[in-house]
Amino acid sequence: VATLQGKIKALAEKKGPAFQKLKKEHGDDSLGEVTVNMCIGGARGIKCLVSETSLLDPMEGIRYRGRTLEECNQQLPKASATSKVGLPEASFWLLLTDEIPTDAEVKALNEELHKRATLPESTTKLIDSLPKDMHPMTQLSMGLLSLQPTSSFQKNYRSGTMKKTDYWVHVLDDSLSLVAQISPLAARIFRNVYFDGKHIPADPSLDWAGNYAHMLGVNNSEAFKDITRLYLMLHADHEGGNVSAHTTHLVGSALSDPYLSYSAGVNGLAGPLHGLANQECLRWLKNTHATLGGKEPTIDELTKFAKDTLASGKVIPGFGHGVLRKTDPRYMIQRDFAEANFPDDPLFKLANACYKAIPPVLEATGKVKNPWPNVDALSGTCMQYYNLDQEDYYTVVFAVSRSLGCMSNMVWSRLMGLPIERPKSVTVDWLVNHVDWS
Ligand code: CMX
Numbered sequence: 213v214a215t216l217q218g219k220i221k222a223l224a225e226k227k228g229p230a231f232q233k234l235k236k237e238h239g240d241d242s243l244g245e246v247t248v249n250m251c252i253g254g255a256r257g258i259k260c261l262v263s264e265t266s267l268l269d270p271m272e273g274i275r276y277r278g279r280t281l282e283e284c285n286q287q288l289p290k291a292s293a294t295s296k297v298g299l300p301e302a303s304f305w306l307l308l309t310d311e312i313p314t315d316a317e318v319k320a321l322n323e324e325l326h327k328r329a330t331l332p333e334s335t336t337k338l339i340d341s342l343p344k345d346m347h348p349m350t351q352l353s354m355g356l357l358s359l360q361p362t363s364s365f366q367k368n369y370r371s372g373t374m375k376k377t378d379y380w381v382h383v384l385d386d387s388l389s390l391v392a393q394i395s396p397l398a399a400r401i402f403r404n405v406y407f408d409g410k411h412i413p414a415d416p417s418l419d420w421a422g423n424y425a426h427m428l429g430v431n432n433s434e435a436f437k438d439i440t441r442l443y444l445m446l447h448a449d450h451e452g453g454n455v456s457a458h459t460t461h462l463v464g465s466a467l468s469d470p471y472l473s474y475s476a477g478v479n480g481l482a483g484p485l486h487g488l489a490n491q492e493c494l495r496w497l498k499n500t501h502a503t504l505g506g507k508e509p510t511i512d513e514l515t516k517f518a519k520d521t522l523a524s525g526k527v528i529p530g531f532g533h534g535v536l537r538k539t540d541p542r543y544m545i546q547r548d549f550a551e552a553n554f555p556d557d558p559l560f561k562l563a564n565a566c567y568k569a570i571p572p573v574l575e576a577t578g579k580v581k582n583p584w585p586n587v588d589a590l591s592g593t594c595m596q597y598y599n600l601d602q603e604d605y606y607t608v609v610f611a612v613s614r615s616l617g618c619m620s621n622m623v624w625s626r627l628m629g630l631p632i633e634r635p636k637s638v639t640v641d642w643l644v645n646h647v648d649w650s
Contacts, residue, residue, distance in 0.1 A: 213324060213384075213388065215317065216305070216321070216388075217384065219311060220308055220309055220627065223309060223310050243259045244258075246258055251638070251643070254534075255635075256534065260635065261452045262452070262630065263461070263621055263624075264621065265307040265308075265449050265620045265621050266307065266450065266451050267451055268451040268535050268536070270536055270537040272541070273540060273542070274451065274541070274542075276303055276306055276307055276448070277306055277310045279306070280541065281541050281542060281545055282545065284298050284306070285298045285442075285445065286298070288302040288306065288445070289302050289313060291422055291441065295434075295441070297442045297445065298441075298445050299318060299420075299441060300420065300445040300616060301325065301391075301420040301421070302318045302321075303445050303448050303449075304391065304448065307448065307616060307617060308620045308624075322419050324392075325388065325420050327392075328388055328389045329393055329396050330393075331393055331397060331400070332359070332362065334361075335358045335359055338355070339354075339355050339358075339404065340400075340404060342404070344404065347482070348604060349479075349482035349487075350482070351401045351404075351405075352394075352398060352401060352608050352611055353478045353479050353482070355401065356390070356394070357471065357472070357475045359390070360471035360472055360475075362471075363470065364385040364386050364389075365382040365383055369382075369467065369469075376629065379467075379626040380623050380627040383619075383623050384623045386470040386471065387620070387623055390470050390615060390619060391420075391616060391619060394615050395423065395424035395427065396414060398608050398609070398611070398612050399411075399424060399427035399428055399429075402428055402602070402605055402608070403427075403428075405602075405604075405605070406602050412427050413427075414426075414427060420444075421437070421440050421444045421445075422437040422440070424612060425437040425440035428440075428600065431599045433598065435598065436598035436599075436600075439549060439553075439594050439597075440609070442546070442594075443591055443595070443609060443613065444612060446546070446591075446613075447591075447614055448613050448616040449616065449617025449621070452621060453535075454486065454534070455477075455480035455483065455485075456477040456478065456480045456486065456487065456611075456618065457477065457614070457617060457618055458480075459476050459480040460474050460476065460477035460621070461622070461633070462476075463476040464625060464626075465630065465632045465633040470622055473618075473622060474619065478611050481611050481614060485527070487588075487607040487614075489586070490587075490603075490610060491592065491603045491605075491606045492529035492588075493529040493589055494559075494593065494601075494606065495603055496521070496530075497563060497566070497592070497593065498559070500514070501562055506558065508558070508561060508562075509562060511565060514566060514570070515569045515572070515573055518573040522577065528570055528574065530566075530586060530588045530590070531570055531571070531574055531580075531583060531585050531586065531589060532580055532582050532584075533582045533584075533586050536582055536584070536586065537582050538584055539567075539584040539585055540585060540589075543586060543587055543589055546587070546590045546591060546594050547564075547590060549594065550590065550593065550594055550597075553597075559596060563589060566589070567585060570583070571583035571584055595609070
């Protein structure tokens with residue numbers, strides 16, 4: 213922890229003067245106008261948030277601290293000499309410090325995470341008592357809330373002794389614990405819902421994501437551990453404006469602690485237009501596969517399926533994006549993994565056919581701004597190949613991953629002393645009176 217703290221502090225000292233100068237000397241500079249459509253259109257495109265950890269380019273995709281995901285996957289330390297997948301906990305280090313950690317640093321981080329991973333009895337009791345048909349994301353959100361009394365931030369705030377300049381230290385402390393605890397919590401929910409509560413103990417010799425895959429207990433292969441590592445690395449962060457990151461940031465801006473804030477973020481991730489899309493996407497693919505009697509579909513058949521979905525008033529899950537305007541690089545990296553590991557899997561073949569059939573259907577609507585697939589179009593397909601085919605659970609895996617980005621971002625928000633968020637809202641009458649009708 214001391215090393216991590218030292219690195220974060222050094223980076224903040226390096227970046228601090230430019231930030232202060234911006235505030236002082238350019239505080240009134242314009243970043244563009246806000247149109248009526250932006251105001252009534254979900255604030256799309258308004259630059260009104262600072263998120264230090266990553267930046268999303270519509271054409272190129274996300275960069276973690278300036279590095280593309282391909283670069284991250286290459287440069288981040290691996291679990292073994294044979295693995296080709298960058299470790300997600302190494303991306304956590306990168307998001308926090310702007311440095312690729314050494315193997316030794318990742319090893320030390322993993323030891324720290326293992327030390328912090330134990331769930332209090334109050335949490336295990338609560339989780340074990342929940343009805344099996346309660347959605348796993350609801351359970352996860354409740355589990356995170358149940359950990360809130362352990363928050364170092366809230367304890368220190370309450371004691372009245374914590375200086376504003378030390379907020380981030382306690383947020384970092386909580387973030388490490390939350391990241392450590394979220395994987396056993398998520399695995400416990402999975403085993404309760406699908407395996408009658410037969411739990412698999414953690415393996416302290418494994419890395420964070422490898423151990424999570426191990427505790428899920430659906431597949432012992434190294435390939436399943438690798439796809440879990442890849443999934444968790446790819447979904448870790450997607451700048452600050454998406455629903456889960458923004459919610460976490462917004463709630464945290466009221467100085468709610470990391471558990472309260474991330475539980476709220478998880479609730480946003482549970483929406484079908486956001487994280488739940490991976491569950492919906494696999495359901496859509498399975499349904500299409502079954503309706504076609506398991507045979508390989510023609511592009512014409514898929515086109516008809518896609519049109520029927522639109523005609524029934526539903527969105528096609530896994531396609532489109534609020535910011536991206538080309539195929540999501542996260543989709544492409546997962547596709548490369550699938551090509552290398554299970555090219556003949558029927559659902560992968562179906563997902564590939566969708567890649568050809570669906571974009572023209574969405575384009576023909578004339579309104580969809582990005583007809584290309586996003587990450588959710590393939591993540592479920594990859595997981596089901598390794599027996600993780602309980603699609604209602606998929607968004608939980610996303611949430612385990614997204615804790616890395618949301619928590620890193622929260623550390624930096626407190627470090628920069630960002631204030632409580634309070635954008636201005638207006639009424640429709642106000643808009644009507646405000647615009648120039650002449
Ligand atoms: N299927 C059908 N219609 C779609 C569509 C899709 N995949 N994507 C966009 N549209 C529609 C929108 O619903 C909207 O229609 P209305 O004007 O009738 O309301 C219109 O096209 C314009 O939308 P947009 O500006 O292109 O997209 P938004 O920024 O409003 O929404 C998103 C982005 C992701 C919510 C949307 O593309 C969608 O619903 N996709 C399917 C769900 C999905 O895959 N979500 C996961 C995204 C990644 C993530 O957050 O995890």
